[in-house]
Amino acid sequence: MTTLSVKTVFRLGLMVGIFITLFNTGCVKKEGATSGASSNIASGNEILVGEYGSMTGSESTFGVSTHKGILMALDEVNKAGGVNGKKLVLKSYDDQGQAAEAVTIITKLISQDKVSLILGEVASSRSIAAGAIAQQYKIPMVSPSSTNPKVTQVGDYIFRVCFIDPFQGSVMARFAINNLKLKRAAVFRDIKADYSVGLANFFVEEYKKMGGEIVADVSYASGDMDFKSQLTSIKGKNPDVLFIPGYYTEVGLVARQARELGLKAVLLGGDGWDSEKLTEIGGDAVVGGYFSNHYSHEDQSPVVQNFVAQFKSRYGEIPSGLAAQGYDAAMVAVGAMKRASELSPKAFREAIAQTKNFQGVTGMITINEERNAVKPAVVLKVVGRQKFSYITTINP
Amino acid sequence: MKLVQWVTIIVSVGILTGINYLLEENINPYVIRVVVNCGIGMILAMSLNLVNGCAGQFSLGHAGFMGVGAYTSAAITTVLALSPFFKTDMGVGCAIVIGGLAAALAGYLVGLPSLRLKGDYLAIVTLGFGEIIRIIFLNIEEVGGARGLPGIPPKANFFWVYLWVVITFVALLRLLRSSYGRAILSVRENEIAAESMGINVARYKVVAFVISSFFAGIAGGLFAHFQSFIDPNSFVFNKSVEAVIMVVIGGMGSLSGAILGGIIVTVLPELLRIFEQYRMVIFPLILIVLMLVRPMGLLGHKEIWELFRKKASS
Incomplete structure (x- = not known):
């Protein structure tokens, strides 16, 4: 039994070997024996x-x-x-x-x-x-x-x-101070997403540099459904703007619950908001919010x-x-x-x-x-169900 | 061991080293990549074959165990990196084996409660476990979360992958020919009859499941150290289905069939790239035709050399 299996293994090994050699010789003929990537652009047109x-x-x-x-x-x-x-x-x-x-x-x-x-x-x-x-x-x-x-x-x-992600954070900070003239901000970041943490950090840095005040900086984790306890503590600080650099699913839910609690701050975000699902989930609560994006087809x-x-x-x-x-x-x-x-x-x-x-x-x-x-980044405003309108372009 | 066996081992390692050398010197890296992916597919298919083909249990969570092996071994060589040893060939080899053992442990934990179920129910439970494992990795920030884990030392080359193909093949072949293997096969054929012959059905199911998970973990470890990047997306449900397709195409219960399936499912989509976006329409069509023509899979229950032997005797 043992010798038999060894024999068969050997035979099979041989077969695999032959298969691989055949497979490769076929390719060698077709491709020529080059291992590196030397593109010959100069010769062709x-x-x-x-x-x-x-x-x-x-x-x-x-x-x-x-x-x-x-x-x-x-x-x-x-x-x-x-x-x-x-x-x-x-x-x-x-x-x-x-x-x-x-x-x-x-x-x-x-x-x-x-x-x-x-x-x-x-x-x-x-x-x-x-x-x-x-x-x-x-x-x-x-x-x-x-x-x-x-x-x-x-x-x-x-x-x-x-x-890159951090840039968007500073863009929204500048937008809040220069365009909206609002100087009390709360930050609500998604602690699990690199993206969100990057945006939040640079928002806080730029906002403080420009003379704004961060009154609250709290976090959630993507996948959460209930944000009421964090939002209640934010409401107590009475901010003018609420920066939520997350993805549209959570942002929609956060916006809804914030409005239910009577939080009136202007909502701000990044390109994670850019989805038609945003207003589907957030409904009227996200209308009036602003977010940064790469481009707007409404740009004149x-x-x-x-x-x-x-x-x-x-x-x-x-x-x-x-x-x-x-x-x-x-x-x-x-x-x-x-x-x-x-x-x-x-x-x-x-x-x-x-x-x-x-x-x-x-x-x-x-x-x-x-x-x-x-x-530059553009800033868009949520104006209605699945409708975003171009507000301004912010240069680096 | 007999002299003949030692000679076989030395010769096959020699052949592999030779081919590896030839490949790296002469062949274009894309072809090497496909050939190595084939090898990983073969290991995955052979390991799943033990559960789906030989033990007759339908598992749909194989990508999960592959993921455990991949993440464990990659974590050892990158995140933990206890000593520079784990950046060397041997160190990566050890990490891959540890990854396999971790997958075996996961297989044991999953198999113990779920193998009381049969057929469709077992398929759903394993599917669920596969997804749970993936979601766990998705939520561990230390290994990159959704972003994935880059910078894994790319040590798994043709030689290591095909060495493992040979090891897997020999190990499973010998297992199937041992009393353990016969017991596992009897579970597939008729559980009640097996039980009445004094075979502990539940135990052999778990044994098959654990061994299968071990080799899936090895495939995962090799995959991680070949791609040098993994993310939870690499181990989605589709990957499990791919493994099942490999086994079914090759023939349930046939080891050489699983190898054949591994090759077909890896190489065919690459060959079909000329069809661009219709590729993923044509590939399933070929699979459907194949299943209509050969419902038992390419080799059925038989091994490839059995087909040759039959021809020779007739």
Whole structure:
């Protein structure tokens, strides 16, 4: 019995071995024996740009919107003659909203398709996971909308064209003092979300610096349903504004319960509010609140209106913030390619790092030393059921 | 052990090292990635096969045990990082084994109360436990919560993964041929008959469940140290379903079938990338056709070499 099993194991091992060798020799013939990522852009008349995103799965709206923006940007560039006479070709893959898939396809983009620049992802967790691979092979990656500070800390080849979480906090502090002229604030933070804690900390810092007073700073945990005890203690301090840098589900509930308790403070928040679900959950309680966001299609500046018109005629829908950011990410990348000293990933990286005062749809973009975008935020007001109106733009 | 066995072990390790060397020198990293993912899929499928195929219990929570292995081993090598030893190859190897043991423990805790149930009820309970395990990780801030855990040392390469494939295969093959294995199989065939033959049905179910969880944990640990990033999203219900598909496609109860299933379910979606967004329509369609043509799975209850032997004798 034992010798038999050993024999079969050996035979099977041999079979697996043969299978793997066959599998690989097949690939060697097709791909040529290259292990690294040496893209040969100079010879062809195309430049390959890679994109990875969640085209399917529960977050598919994020990926699809971004993809539309990127596609439109590249088509526009190609119509205008491309980069140094070379056409831009987009290779895009679906990661199904899975970090493991994102890592696999970014490896495919780099090693098999040999792209010289990568655009993606929306979710910070997937940008961090896949960014490590881009960094390893030294291919520049530009994230359109991953706002977690850790994304660009992965390495010097990782960039983003959106502002980071802490910036939004200071934006809302300035808005409260300069525009609303309200100087007594309470902060209600989601202790479990990095995002919320970052926003809250920078709000408090900026608000105090500008002469405001933080009368209360309390916390909840995402998933909570009842906030009445915290809200009662906030009410006792009688604040003018209540800053809730959380996600729309909890914000809606908090707003409802705050109004039930008779708390009259103006509600403020960040881009976690940006969902039609906000008013669905919060009802009339959230109406009158303000939140910071990346872009508003109601912004009357010609750049935005031109973009909205083009997007509408192409796709028949109003572009979301993610589409605008996808568009900007592609445009920042293309701008860098045009300025680059030569057509190589390394030169592209240098050029992206030097991006200054780039006029994008989502505002004037400058890339700083941490490879983050320094750019304005817009403030929106909740005016009714699923209706947000543009109030102002706040520069960094 | 006999000389022949030692030779086999040395030869197979030699072969693996050789292939590993060849791969890393010559082949494009994407292909390596798919091949290694195949290996992880094989371990996962073989381990689930023990419960779903051999013991005849329907578990739908395998991703949970994979998650336990992944998070435990990754926590040891990154968050705890008690000594620099855990950053080396051997240290990561130890961490992965500890991850497997943690998963086995989780399997024991889950299996003990729930294996009194049968069929659909057991499926629902294991599904629930799988989700609970995931939600627990989602709420532990120390391992990154929803953000995930980056920066895990990427030590699991082709060699380590396929070494574990061989270990899993040999261990499960020998288990199934032992009296333990026969007892587990008898539970599948007829519980009452098995019981009347003096087999402690509940005990063997738990044994199968614990061993299965151990190897799922190993697969998780390898996964974590291969991707170098994990998040609770990697171990959702879909992952459990994927493992079940691997087992069903290959043939319930067939170890080599599970290996085949692991390969198919990993490689096929990659090959279908040319269809872009229709990929996830075509893949299930192929699975449906496969199930209509071969309802028993590709190999049925048989092992691949049994098919060859039959041909040779006829």
